[in-house]
């Protein structure tokens with residue numbers, strides 16, 4: 001029987017185990033150029049089978065959150081090269097997560113640019129900004145403007161340019177962030193995409209942006225080194241999709257035919273589509289995790305490697321693997337405070353809890369100062 005703690009061949013890439021360090025925005029990058037503590041942070045976690053970086057913006061107007069890194073220019077590319085070198089030196093593998101935030105953000109965070117989105121629909125959601133005085137405040141996200149029909153190709157060009165830089169920076173692969181209510185998911189979802197041109201109006205047209213974005217990343221990394229993260233039915237960032245099933249049925253079937261490196265998905269108990277099993281799971285806590293929507297839905301439609309994310313433990317991950325419902329397993333919050341999570345799992349050691357006060361922003365404290373286990 002396969003073990004979560006044993007190697008897995010992700011296409012051409014041998015992973016030392018099936019643990020994935022989940023993409024996590026940590027806001028330690030005030031200049032937009034990855035710095036030395038980021039290289040140290042990722043290198044400390046290199047015993048994960050695969051590291052997925054925090055969401056990285058392809059161009060400045062796509063930056064949603066303060067202090068997050070970009071991959072738009074040579075300086076940023078060089079900063080990331082130091083990160084990939086540090087991870088590779090420790091035997092790890094690392095993909096960049098490309099994140100265009102679309103309507104999620106505020107001009108204070110993105111160099112003063114107006115937000116762009118499929119439609120001019122303001123998110124009913126808040127975001128942290130840092131003013132010139134250094135004070136952090138929570139504000140309602142700004143009103144975006146709708147992209148013109150012929151502007152969308154320019155956004156796709158930006159994603160492809162970013163992928164070229166990511167390749168030059170030495171990443172083993174790239175992941176399109178099409179989850180959590182960012183730009184690709186804004187195109188996918190009915191409340192955020194009210195277009196009637198070729199980019200919206202039907203599931204076919206709402207999936208077009210995501211599919212074309214994947215094709216652009218394939219141009220650079222090839223399908224076997226390009227993955228995608230989705231979160232069907234999630235409500236985060238004011239997504240409210242009235243056509244989840246038809247849209248994701250089509251999207252996932254199309255993706256399956258394209259044979260990307262993997263399909264990565266995130267579950268959450270705030271899902272619209274809780275079935276009877278996940279309702280039981282949320283009330284009783286310990287029902288097998290793959291009963292959460294959309295595990296079966298995705299497994300039925302996608303034949304390649306699947307990465308599951310959301311509230312996993314080693315035990316749940318192993319059971320999910322045994323059930324054939326996913327191949328690789330994200331640990332997000334656990335990786336904040338357990339840089340050597342793989343070694344701790346192997347040893348059956350205790351896990352440390354993250355300090356909630358130092359999740360976002362700041363520098364080394366709560367970032368690179370979580371120790372490996374004693375001994």
Ligand SMILES: Cc1cc2nc3c(=O)[nH]c(=O)nc-3n(C[C@H](O)[C@H](O)[C@H](O)COP(=O)(O)O)c2cc1C
Nearest residue numbers: 022023024025054055266309310311312331332333
């Ligand atoms: C601090 C923090 C930042 C996150 N940032 C991102 C991100 O940039 N991109 C992304 O796809 N998911 C992001 N996530 C979601 C995680 O990748 C993961 O899906 C989620 O935490 C569930 O896994 P867990 O229960 O093991 O923490 C973030 C989660 C946390 C806790």
